[in-house]
Structure formats: structure tokens, C-alpha cells
Amino acid sequence: MRKLVLENRNTAAEKYLDTMPCTRGECEILRKWDRRNDIGSVGAVLFDRWFAAGGTEQAFDEVVRELGPKIHQRLGEIQYVVRDGRKIPLHGGPPSSGVYNLINMDWQRQEVRDGSSFIFAVEYADKACPTAYTLMAPTRPDLYSQKKWRKGALCR
Structure with missing residues (x-):
């Protein structure tokens, strides 16, 4: 599940693009x-x-x-936030496109309305003590685009 959330697959495109x-x-x-929906896409x-x-020709x-x-630019050049005067590219996309790494942009103000700011995954490999993984959007701008999971046990 950790991989699925951050692999930025656009499931709507996978399912519908070839027939649109x-x-x-x-x-x-x-x-x-x-x-x-990677920053280089x-x-x-x-x-x-x-x-x-x-998805109609008129809408296109x-x-x-x-x-x-x-339309010729990479996602990270268009989908970003500005923090401390720096553009920080954001990977992810809207839920309407079936992207599990959620980013909803307010395109007029170039701001994120909401998105994946806290993700919690639990692995039940050890029945005695599951392992928890958390991922949070950090407050430091230089860390926004990183995908670093923190691992910890749910019991002692």
C-alpha cells in the first residue's frame, strides 16, 4: 500500500484515455x-x-x-506551492483521476486546497506487534517533494 499511494499512477488515464x-x-x-502524476510527467x-x-473533444x-x-510542461512546473519565495513542485493529482496521492490545486491562486499531508499504513506481518509507517508533509520547504516513511512498532 505504501508503494501504491506514492507511485502516482493515474488510474483514470489507464482505464479511459485510449477510448476518449x-x-x-x-x-x-x-x-x-x-x-x-510525477513531477517530471x-x-x-x-x-x-x-x-x-x-472528456469530450469540445472539453479538450x-x-x-x-x-x-x-500543455508541454512537466507537472512540477505547473503544480507547485511557493514557500519562503521558493517554488516547490508537487507530485500527485486529483481524486477524479484516480490518483491515490491526492493533490487538489486552486489553479487561480496557485495553492493546494488539500492533499496527502498525513498517510498512515500498518503492516501486520508480525501478529504480536504490527509495524506502523507514517508520512507527513513537513514544515521545511526543502523536504516537501521527498517521500520518506517513518517506521515504528505499535506495541512494545
Whole structure:
């Protein structure tokens, strides 16, 4: 489960992208896209916005117009927060696209509305004492994009 949450797979793209109507030249971006919402992924924002808008050709045209040249940029260049004057790229995506690493952006204000700020996973490999793993969004800006789990026992 720890891997699944942070692998940033876009399950909506995996399931629907190949059947969605896309005949424009800009569709090549989505054909080359890795179907992930990693900070280096090109096409993630285009798909997420298009899918949320209904996935029609008309919706595609509107999203392409709205995003303009940003459709060619990596996710981390578009989806970020600013802390202490620094842009911090964010991996993850909206729940509407089936991305388990949740990031909901307010695109007008370039702010995160909500997202995966605390994740808790429990492993029951040892029946006597399960192992807990936690991941929290840190307060230090230089640590935002890291995926570091803290491990601990739930009993002594």
C-alpha cells in the first residue's frame, strides 16, 4: 500500500484515455505521457483537467486554450506551492483521476486546497506487534517533494 499511494499512477488515464475522443495534434502529448502524476510527467495536467471537464473533444479544446503553452510542461512546473519565495513542485493529482496521492490545486491562486499531508499504513506481518509507517508533509520547504516513511512498532 505504501508503494501504491506514492507511485502516482493515474488510474483514470489507464482505464479511459485510449477510448476518449482525441483527434487534435495536441493529443500526441497524451500518447507520449507516462500516465503518472510525477513531477517530471508531461501531459498529467492536460489529462486531469480534460477528464474533469467531461472528456469530450469540445472539453479538450477548452482545456488546451486555457492551459496554452503549459500543455508541454512537466507537472512540477505547473503544480507547485511557493514557500519562503521558493517554488516547490508537487507530485500527485486529483481524486477524479484516480490518483491515490491526492493533490487538489486552486489553479487561480496557485495553492493546494488539500492533499496527502498525513498517510498512515500498518503492516501486520508480525501478529504480536504490527509495524506502523507514517508520512507527513513537513514544515521545511526543502523536504516537501521527498517521500520518506517513518517506521515504528505499535506495541512494545
